[in-house]
Amino acid sequence: MVLVLRSARILDTGRGSGDATQTVDILVDGMKIARIADHIDPPEDASVFDASRYLITPGFVNAHGHFAMTLLRGLADEVSLEVWLKQYMFPREALMNGDDVYYGSLLALAEGMMSGTTTFADMYFSEDDVARAVGEAGVRANLSTGTASLDNEHGKLQKSEEFVVRWNNKADGRIKASFGPHAPYTASPEFVQENFERARELGVIVQFHLHETRKEIEDFTAVHGTSPITYYAEQGFFDNPPRLLAAHCVHMTARDTEILREAGASIVLNIQSNLKLGSGIPDYRLLLGSGVNLCIGTDGAASNDNVDMLEELRVLGLVMKGSTQDAADISNTSLLAMGWSNGAKALGFEDVGTVSEGAAADLVLWDLDDESFCPQNNVASHLLWSANSRAVDSVMVAGSWVMENGQLLGIDLDKVRFEVARRARRLASG
Ligand SMILES: [Zn+2]
Incomplete structure (x- = not known):
């Protein structure tokens, strides 16, 4: 597709403040943004789209989640991570089949797309069914097979590796695959080490829950003498x-x-999940000053409880400002970068997360006529602190529309709602 998006507003993050906007034409050629200029004469084969009522931004990058946990939403609201996992999640996950994972994933992807996300991370099981959902939804994702039990580790590592080989850089590069040792309390150090070695050999990332609760660190320290990160x-x-x-x-x-900075690691912040499970609030001064690439994820919908990145950015920004007692600790530009380019970098999608020439054409069209953007005193501010998913009009991934005028093109939402509700009832009664 060759398309000129005419007279769109984009955020002028190059000026540093991120608060200014410019009105530009954007030429999308194939899967990329070919050109951005004040005026572009459309090439002969191009169509022209009047974008004058839209703010066009990159799609959010949801850097940590478990899509199919939408099936388990609302099952346990007043319990700690340990009880939530062991008494509510693991027993029901054991009952899930591939189609459950597929429909649950489609619902999460739909929620994400409708709230402005184009790139996702997932760690779960039956990951081929997740990849099937991602392929149909038309979005970008980095997928890993989560290994959440200490039994039969060798077989699980082999399955993870086979998944990586099968799916990495597939679907025109929209799907990347990675390793996903679940957490220090569910994977032995030897297994974690093997995951790192295989990931190194195959040139892919490792998704890993780390230092989520104080109990995780205390239990690990009692056995190994130090915290998981230091021990590894x-x-x-x-x-x-x-x-x-x-x-x-x-x-x-x-x-x-x-240690994480020296290792070139990225940290995914999951503020709503951490707050809801009573896991704690990070020392944001420490993290913001650490030099580690910080990005943002919703985590699974059973502990968030939705897949809305804009809400996640807002809560994170508010808690950062509130916990450090300094409203200047995080700028609008930095917070948006965490939700866009930092996340893309963390997931290995280097040309994603910016509206710039040569970048992937992964774009969200926000309706500036929505009252949350009125009076346009500061559009970046309105996006972060006032708008919500209601203002998301259309979404493009790799130069193709995946949502137009509020309608998802690759997902039959009525069918997904029906299937998820039906399957969730079965799992809830299990
Ligand atoms: Zn998680």
Whole structure:
């Protein structure tokens, strides 16, 4: 497709403040943004789209989640992570089949797309069914097989590896695959090490829950004498590391963050999940000053409880400002970068997360006529602090529309709602 998006508003993040906008024409050629200019004469084969009522931004990058947990939404609201996982999640996940995972994933992807997300991360099981959902939805994703039990680790590692080989860089590069040792309390150090080694060999990232609760660190320290991150570093897991995507990192010391910085890791912040499960609030001064690439994820919908990145950015920004008692601790530009380019970098999609020439044409059209954008005193501010998913009009991924005028093109939402409700009833009664 060759398309000129005429007279669109984009955020002028190049000026530093991120608060200014420019009105431009954007030429989309194939899967890329070919040109951005004040005026573009459309090439002969191009169609022209009047974008004058839209703010056009990159799609959000949801850097940590478990799509199919939409099926388990609302099953346990007043319990800690340990009880939530062991008493409510694991027993029901054991009952899930591939189609459950497929429909649950489609629902999460639909929610994400309708709230402005174009790139996702997932860690779950039956991951081929997740890849099937991602392919049909038309979005971009980095998928990993989560290994959440200490039994039969060898077979699980082999399955993870086979998945990576089968799916990495597939669907025109929209799908990347990675390894996903679940967490220090569900995977042995030897298994974690093997995951790192295979990821290094295959040139893919490792998705890993780390330092989510104080209990995780205390239990691990009782056995190994130190925190998971420090222990893994001392064992050499982080020497010449593959790219590590460390989810949560709620409880961190200066040494822990320094280890992750030296390892070139990214930290995915999951504020709503951490708040809801009572896991704690990170020391944001420490994280913001650490030099580690910080990005944002919703986590699964059973602990969030939705897949809305704009809401996630807003809550994160509010808690950062509130917990540090300094409204200047995080700028609008920095917060948006965490939701866009930082996440893309963490997931290995280097040309995603910006509206710039040569970047992937992954775009969200926000309706500036929505009252949340009125009076346009500061459009970036309105996007972050006032707007919601209601203002998302259309979404493009890799130069193709995946949502137009509020309608998803690759997902039959009525059917997905029906199937998820039917399957969730079966799982809830299990
Ligand atoms: Zn998670």
